[in-house]
Amino acid sequence: MMIRLENVTKVYRVGVERIHALNGISLEVAENEYLAVMGPSGSGKSTLMNILGCLDRPTSGTYQLDGKLLTRMGAGGLASIRNQRIGFVFQSFELLPRLNALKNVELPLIYSGLGWYSRRRRARAVLERVGLTGRMKHRPNQLSGGEKQRVAIARALIVNPRILLADEPTGNLDSRTSEEILALFDQLHRQGQTIIMVTHEEHVAGHSKRIVQMKDGRIWSDLPRHEGPPGSADSAGGEGGSP
Amino acid sequence: MKLPRLPLAFVRLLIQSVFLALGQIWARKGRSVLTTIGIVIGVASVTAVIAALTGLRANVLADFESIGANKIFVIPDWPDHGPRQHAPWKEIMLWPEQFDGLLEHCPSVQHFSRIDHSGTTARRGEDSLDVQLIGIEPPWHEIENRFVTAGRPFTLIEHSAARAVCLITAQVRDKLRLDRDCIGQRIILRNRSFRIVGIIEPAAALGIFGGGQRSQEVFIPFRTSYKMSGGPIYGIAASRSPELSEEAQAELRFFLRRQRRLQPGEPDTFRAEAIQKYIQAFMGMAIMITLIAGGIVGISLLVGGVGIMNIMLVSVSERTREIGLRKAVGARPSAILLQFLVEAVVLCLIGGLIGVLIGQGLTSAMAAIPQAKLHRAYIPMWAIGLSFGFSALVGIVFGMFPAIKAARLDPIEALRHE
Numbered sequence: 330m331m332i333r334l335e336n337v338t339k340v341y342r343v344g345v346e347r348i349h350a351l352n353g354i355s356l357e358v359a360e361n362e363y364l365a366v367m368g369p370s371g372s373g374k375s376t377l378m379n380i381l382g383c384l385d386r387p388t389s390g391t392y393q394l395d396g397k398l399l400t401r402m403g404a405g406g407l408a409s410i411r412n413q414r415i416g417f418v419f420q421s422f423e424l425l426p427r428l429n430a431l432k433n434v435e436l437p438l439i440y441s442g443l444g445w446y447s448r449r450r451r452a453r454a455v456l457e458r459v460g461l462t463g464r465m466k467h468r469p470n471q472l473s474g475g476e477k478q479r480v481a482i483a484r485a486l487i488v489n490p491r492i493l494l495a496d497e498p499t500g501n502l503d504s505r506t507s508e509e510i511l512a513l514f515d516q517l518h519r520q521g522q523t524i525i526m527v528t529h530e531e532h533v534a535g536h537s538k539r540i541v542q543m544k545d546g547r548i549w550s551d552l553p554r555h556e557g558p559p560g561s562a563d564s565a566g567g568e569g570g571s572p
Numbered sequence: 573m574k575l576p577r578l579p580l581a582f583v584r585l586l587i588q589s590v591f592l593a594l595g596q597i598w599a600r601k602g603r604s605v606l607t608t609i610g611i612v613i614g615v616a617s618v619t620a621v622i623a624a625l626t627g628l629r630a631n632v633l634a635d636f637e638s639i640g641a642n643k644i645f646v647i648p649d650w651p652d653h654g655p656r657q658h659a660p661w662k663e664i665m666l667w668p669e670q671f672d673g674l675l676e677h678c679p680s681v682q683h684f685s686r687i688d689h690s691g692t693t694a695r696r697g698e699d700s701l702d703v704q705l706i707g708i709e710p711p712w713h714e715i716e717n718r719f720v721t722a723g724r725p726f727t728l729i730e731h732s733a734a735r736a737v738c739l740i741t742a743q744v745r746d747k748l749r750l751d752r753d754c755i756g757q758r759i760i761l762r763n764r765s766f767r768i769v770g771i772i773e774p775a776a777a778l779g780i781f782g783g784g785q786r787s788q789e790v791f792i793p794f795r796t797s798y799k800m801s802g803g804p805i806y807g808i809a810a811s812r813s814p815e816l817s818e819e820a821q822a823e824l825r826f827f828l829r830r831q832r833r834l835q836p837g838e839p840d841t842f843r844a845e846a847i848q849k850y851i852q853a854f855m856g857m858a859i860m861i862t863l864i865a866g867g868i869v870g871i872s873l874l875v876g877g878v879g880i881m882n883i884m885l886v887s888v889s890e891r892t893r894e895i896g897l898r899k900a901v902g903a904r905p906s907a908i909l910l911q912f913l914v915e916a917v918v919l920c921l922i923g924g925l926i927g928v929l930i931g932q933g934l935t936s937a938m939a940a941i942p943q944a945k946l947h948r949a950y951i952p953m954w955a956i957g958l959s960f961g962f963s964a965l966v967g968i969v970f971g972m973f974p975a976i977k978a979a980r981l982d983p984i985e986a987l988r989h990e
């Protein structure tokens with residue numbers, strides 16, 4: 330199993346109050362799954378994604394990625410996990426405004442210690458892959474919303490991550506642009522990419538092969554989207570079933 | 573995919589950080605320049621002060637050079653320990669005979685002259701003048717580099733027969749209202765009439781140590797002087813070259829100890845000192861001045877450092893989101909630390925560069941003012957190196973706190989930052 334969460338909780342303290350954002354999440358995700366996390370606002374979707382993306386640590390429980398226990402790792406170790414195994418796509422793109430598309434995309438490779446030439450080459454290749462061949466020298470403010478999100482996706486993909494995490498990747502986009510981005514995700518999935526995506530919208534979740542429903546920091550439903558046995562269509566398998 | 577953490581990767585990150593820092597500073601040119609003012613002023617003043625001292629030192633060296641870098645004084649002195657510590661003056665004073673045969677025994681000594689130096693009043697008719705009365709021997713002219721400009725020096729007969737003849741400076745001639753060509757005229761010294769045989773050139777005008785009283789001098793043959801006064805006397809010698817000064821001093825000591833019959837182990841009852849010693853004393857003083865100036869400048873660098881720290885803290889909080897993103901894509905805390913530290917250091921080095929340029933401007937300005945007598949002022953290489961070193965140090969010290977703050981940021985919280 331590629332991802333294995335066991336009994337993960339996340340408690341925030343605000344003053345004296347304790348907010349249980351995650352209340353014992355157990356989840357397994359296999360290679361090449363395409364999973365959508367849904368649920369009402371405040372149900373803990375982003376919190377879960379941040380933990381999966383090693384941006385945050387659970388209060389308790391364990392997280393294993395490719396058999397490696399991440400919950401005990403230090404800040405430096407988690408940084409290299411993020412750098413080498415995880416691609417994260419944010420709702421608000423999070424591009425650096427003063428850098429052009431190419432430079433934004435090659436950013437993760439700077440921290441992999443790659444030289445200038447191979448950074449450039451890979452950044453070009455991955456921008457071509459997301460269909461932005463003609464926009465490489467554009468700065469974020471010279472790009473449309475959809476193009477910005479493509480740049481962000483390219484940045485997530487440049488390290489060939491084991492897993493692509495996207496927290497409401499279409500949340501800031503109109504429906505036509507959303508469809509383009511989702512088509513890109515479908516294509517990536519067909520090429521073997523494992524994807525976990527948070528969304529509010531049914532039609533967005535409709536692109537995924539497995540839907541996890543959250544409420545109050547718990548998973549209350551975890552089902553393959555298609556009728557029939559999981560792993561039909563192009564999903565490479567994964568039992569899916571509830572934890 | 574997993575890359576070993578090579579030093580190469582670190583070097584690349586460092587280069588990357590330098591470019592990033594330059595970009596960051598360029599994007600905020602005005603603010604950055606203002607921030608570095610403390611450093612600029614500190615470095616400009618330290619380089620200017622060092623340049624001025626360097627010029628001053630060159631002047632002093634030139635002065636000593638004109639006094640004579642190979643000159644050695646031999647003067648009587650009580651030892652600071654041993655049985656002769658409180659010996660009567662008669663045992664300590666130098667006797668003219670003690671110097672007999674000196675040149676044969678001291679090969680590094682080129683010239684030697686006994687000197688009998690005292691003060692007296694020179695009279696001519698109604699006029700009188702306080703003068704330095706100096707009994708000299710023929711080699712004195714060579715040692716002091718002062719020669720007769722009109723008339724003639726003493727003859728050997730005048731020396732050996734202790735004649736009542738004298739050489740005077742032009743200043744003495746004018747103050748006593750003698751004729752311009754006063755050769756052959758007479759003045760009264762110690763109730764004895766002396767015939768003027770020549771005019772001697774004044775002592776070289778010095779940059780630091782003024783002439784003044786020095787040039788009211790009357791010279792008479794040593795034997796003439798000694799017969800009148802009976803001492804005390806001292807000696808001056810010139811070594812064959814400045815490099816041989818130490819050698820010559822040792823020879824003089826050895827020679828005089830024997831002449832004065834000092835037992836082995838007994839301390840000297842005289843001193844043989846080169847002018848070099850005074851140069852060293854001055855150098856010590858110059859170093860002190862440099863250190864004091866350095867301290868003052870240190871304070872301004874400190875103030876500059878606080879400015880740097882402030883701007884870096886502002887920079888960190890302005891760029892919190894950027895830091896969050898960089899961390900999210902895999903920047904280790906150490907990479908963020910390096911980035912901000914490099915930025916602070918680059919900022920300080922730019923300040924240092926501007927400071928050195930301004931310091932150079934000040935130095936050129938000083939050198940151009942003739943009254944300041946600093947035409948020899950320049951900024952030595954080591955001072956430039958020191959300036960950049962200190963600037964970098966200020967950057968590291970005062971950039972450390974903001975950089976640590978940036979490195980410790982939590983990626984999620986940083987990304988949530990507005």
Ligand SMILES: Nc1ncnc2c1ncn2[C@@H]1O[C@H](COP(=O)(O)OP(=O)(O)OP(=O)(O)O)[C@@H](O)[C@H]1O
Pocket residue numbers: 341342343348349350368369370371372373374375376377
């Ligand atoms: N930094 C924080 N400090 C305190 N409470 C927090 C913090 N982050 C999230 N929470 C709380 O945790 C709960 C889950 O938040 P989370 O952002 O995961 O929800 P979400 O499912 O992503 O919601 P949305 O759909 O609106 O994005 C919420 O009640 C939220 O108030």
Ligand SMILES: [Mg+2]
Pocket residue numbers: 374375376496
């Ligand atoms: Mg959310």
